[in-house]
Amino acid sequence: MSETIVLTLRAPLERMLDLSAVAADRFAALAEREIAGQPVRYGGLAAALGDFVVVRGERSTRLRLEGDFARADGIGTGMAGGEITILGPVGRDAGLALAGGTIDVRGSAGPNAGGAPPGAARGMTGGEIMIRGSAGEEVGAAMRRGLIVVMEDAGRGMGRGMIAGTVVVMGNVGPGAGRFVKRGSIVAFGALAPPATFRYACTYRPPHLGVLLRSLRARHGLPFTDAHVAGRYHRYSGDFAELGRGEILHWAEAQS
């Protein structure tokens, strides 16, 4: 048993690599050779994980990916526990339907991080996704529970159709954030234009954000300042095209 399983990319990816088999909890009982033999698809063709990465370590729920995985999709799909740290960017669908555990992307993420598989009603149902760069379109779409933090900008349609859960974005938020949200929270520190189907409620200090941001600072070293922790936020309720029980909390000091 290793403390951490390390997957190091052998060579830059020229096509899309489907890594939806890579989930920390699934490797808990696997030997190094079994991990290397996990099925993946490269450019739509069947292959083995070991064809693309060097595997070091075995039988652990802590996983570290080293290299540029911007063309690797679906890392952490359906994961229910454990930790994945990616030292670089990832492709689309990172943490797709995540149920538990933590995915820490030390780079940017493609579209639909924490989102739902095609045709599914629910995205992630638990766990945490930290994206230390920017996130593509529809991050957190249809999420049911859990937390996503984006430390730079988030693309169009962030949190689209959220059922519950929380998405925090430090940077600017693309258009259409929170459209069709039932419940759930979007917390934004950069520029954001609430959809027309949201209504302004008040400007106040949400007490849970102090707990949340301090917890993220302590557990993940995310650079939330005391001004964020103790700050005031504009609260918008919506989406009134749906239940209207969701919210956008927009930092009052944000430069819009």
Place this chain on the structure above:
Amino acid sequence: MLIEDTFAEAFTMRAARIIITGKTDRWAREAALKLTGFATSVIGCKCEAGIERTLPAAETPDGRPGISVLFLTMDKQSLPERLIERVGQTVLTCPTTACFDGLPSAPDRLPVGKALRVFGDGFQASKVIAGRRYWRIPVMEGEFLIEETFGMQKAVGGGNFLILADDADSCLAAAEAAVAAMDPLPGVILPFPGGIVRSGSKVGSRRYKKMIATTNDAFAPTLRAITETALPEGVNSVLEIVLDGLDGGAIETAMRAGIAAACRAGVRAISAGNYGGKLGPHHFPLRTIMGSGT
């Protein structure tokens, strides 16, 4: 100065630790004082509670000034009932405050926030942060935040010692010194006013059948001549320090500090209240705690 060869007899209770935060220390304290008001003894208050210590902002979950409160009852069932009543009427109502569990690793969980959330009339919302669920209850000020469950653990209630002094002034001064020494110690509270009890009691009554506790006549100076007194010559006033703690070790440490501080001019002896060892499972022998015979 005599440390009497006796012991304090204490009981197993159930305890919760409540962390109250506020915009300022003042508002956290206002809520804590109301929460712990009229909670001196289970005999008449159904619970015992007190401020354990002041928490700097860096030690609280939301980074604001806080107060740690210990809250005890005699049984498992009544602890959540009392907490729901009191937190709902004192902390929920107090401006700027939030309420957190101070025993997160305790396996026994009390659904205090879960019960109080319905004050939100369906508008409440929950958030899970680092595995702990919090309820956001909308109120006129903004939102009240409370953790869904609070930990409960076994605790020790009724630790005590008696200060037997020449006169009332020196007795009070010694008791105040004892409280000052015990107050900062973690894991204990002194639930009585200023930490001091002037009306120590005995079990039952010699005259009134319905009374479960009446004056401790053996230690009442004015009754020396007409009752079976326990007072040495020259003692004209007695005060009691009662303490509850999360475990026996915390009680012992606090008693040691308090007794040492109380041993000053005008104090003739230190004694303790017990029931012959038949009622409470926790015994705190004074001489063993102080590590000497006198």
